Amino acid sequence: MTRTPRRAGARGFTLIEMLVVIIIVGILVTLVVAVGARVTTTSRANTTRDVIRALDTSLSNYIADSGEDRPTASVAYEENTSVGNRNFPIIDGVVPTTNGATVVNSVGLFMLQAKDYSSAYGVAEGLGSEFVRLYTPASGGGQVGVGDEQPELLTVFDAWGQPIRYVHPNFDGEIVDEPRPDCQKGSPVRMRGSSPANNGYFFGENPAFYQELAFMRVRRNYITERERDPAVCSTFQALIPGDGDGGECVSGRPYFYSMGPDADPSDREDNVYTGEPRFIKPGE
16 A cells, blocks of 8 residues: 655644644634623614614603603502502502512503603603513512412513613602611512601502502612621522612603613613712711
């Protein structure tokens, strides 16, 4: 059998050289994936800002057409059920349930309010089916509409497929019954059956209004950066996700925001805002 002579100086790759090449290729792939993920996240954040800007415009149109300085803090919803009419507090927070808590569809309730003003409703509705669709939050047990019985509402979503959050100045900051101890979820505030004397959120309403409030109790607290330090709170993971971002409205104007890719409103670093709310600093 005739063998092909090897050229002088020719040699194959050594095992070490092949391993080096594989490592370099692996590093390059990792960098490409990381850059691609960063670009995707940035793109979604920019798209979400556009969605929020449209909602800001919708809010401005609502204020201009209604003659109010801001929308009311609740909206009535008529149902053809034994429950009858109910008043829904528009809170960026949760309704505690037997198995956990259900997020209040705050932006859906704003859309329900905006329906009375075409200039406001049309802007939000015009975002298209990718960002606007009918939605009912799932309860703490994972079943839709159980426990809190929120209605199916036209709802605006961010680029990660999560409902946009809407913060009304009546329910901004932290809303819990008592000061919240570190590393513990706050106790919910009593709503239904209450009166202006013991909560003040709807001062001046008649007693029937409180009896028709949809939620018995609500809660809006957040995980502080201090609590995210394992040295302060080793069990902070049990608090995730938080109920809200803990922000306060600037000049009494409601604001919209996205929870970002992690779907945790209390982790404010990746939340998406168009106008930064006020956050209480430690010690204030």
